Amino acid sequence: MILSFHPIFSADHFILCSDREPEEKDFTWMRQAEAIILPQHRQEKLYRASRGLCAHVFPNYDVRYAYPGKIGDIRLFHELGLPHPRADLFEVAADCPNDFWEGLEYPKVVKSNHGGEGQLVFLVDSPERGRSVAGMLANMESSGMHGFLVQEYIPTDQRTLRVVVMGNRLLSYWRRQPDVTDFRHNLAAGGEIDAQSDPGLQKSGKKLVRRLCELTGINLAGVDLLFPVHQGQVLDQPLLLEINYYFARRGLGGSDRYYLLLKQAIEQWLRSVGIDRPLQD
Numbered sequence: 001m002i003l004s005f006h007p008i009f010s011a012d013h014f015i016l017c018s019d020r021e022p023e024e025k026d027f028t029w030m031r032q033a034e035a036i037i038l039p040q041h042r043q044e045k046l047y048r049a050s051r052g053l054c055a056h057v058f059p060n061y062d063v064r065y066a067y068p069g070k071i072g073d074i075r076l077f078h079e080l081g082l083p084h085p086r087a088d089l090f091e092v093a094a095d096c097p098n099d100f101w102e103g104l105e106y107p108k109v110v111k112s113n114h115g116g117e118g119q120l121v122f123l124v125d126s127p128e129r130g131r132s133v134a135g136m137l138a139n140m141e142s143s144g145m146h147g148f149l150v151q152e153y154i155p156t157d158q159r160t161l162r163v164v165v166m167g168n169r170l171l172s173y174w175r176r177q178p179d180v181t182d183f184r185h186n187l188a189a190g191g192e193i194d195a196q197s198d199p200g201l202q203k204s205g206k207k208l209v210r211r212l213c214e215l216t217g218i219n220l221a222g223v224d225l226l227f228p229v230h231q232g233q234v235l236d237q238p239l240l241l242e243i244n245y246y247f248a249r250r251g252l253g254g255s256d257r258y259y260l261l262l263k264q265a266i267e268q269w270l271r272s273v274g275i276d277r278p279l280q281d
Contacts, residue, residue, distance in 0.1 A: 093138030113147030167265030222247030
């Protein structure tokens with residue numbers, strides 16, 4: 001029996017659990033399931049219960065909850081020995097001493113541990129600006145948004161690569177920022193989609209993401225990478241920026257295509273665990 005908590009796929013048995021904690025009746029179904037399909041939104045208790053009661057759960061969110069937030073991403077990359085921009089990590093603002101900002105090589109990129117699509121990301125060019133941004137992020141801790149990182153600024157050619165992991169399939173596209181005054185490349189910040197340029201660099205980015213997936217089991221995520229520019233040349237040396245477990249779909253062609261790709265990924269995963277039957281919408 002395939003059990004689905006995903007609102008798009010009913011499978012053999014469907015349970016809606018988006019606005020509540022899992023209950024004993026849900027646990028009973030989990031124990032009977034051959035495989036469990038979960039939604040993308042963050043629901044850690046549902047995931048941990050599913051993983052504890054069923055051998056096969058999609059997506060694999062083990063590292064999502066073991067390494068939470070942007071701070072967790074950097075720690076994961078570091079522990080795996082995968083290339084990424086250097087960063088100082090602060091779980092709470094109080095961990096960052098006031099004199100930390102003196103003597104740094106500017107500019108720096110400051111990111112909240114939370115947020116997405118370019119939100120709460122700042123380019124800092126002085127100690128005064130760094131302290132100001134840190135103070136603003138400190139004021140947000142009362143709402144539960146703790147932590148930030150201070151990352152080295154990597155010059156690029158105004159674009160980052162998004163590699164979308166859908167099961168064992170990788171799809172990639174550039175997010176290019178036409179506004180040279182904005183260092184963010186996110187679509188929400190005015191970035192434009194370019195799926196065709198530099199296929200060789202895209203291949204290199206996919207290779208690095210494939211290695212990340214092999215080491216972690218990640219099978220549904222949007223991974224962002226950048227390619228440094230040195231002396232006017234784009235280097236074929238991708239750096240991992242962050243992992244997005246809930247990501248925009250426009251770069252894939254919209255929600256309809258996303259759900260088609262997702263269904264294909266889940267069915268391929270089911271076959272890989274010995275369950276060869278179609279998934280019901």
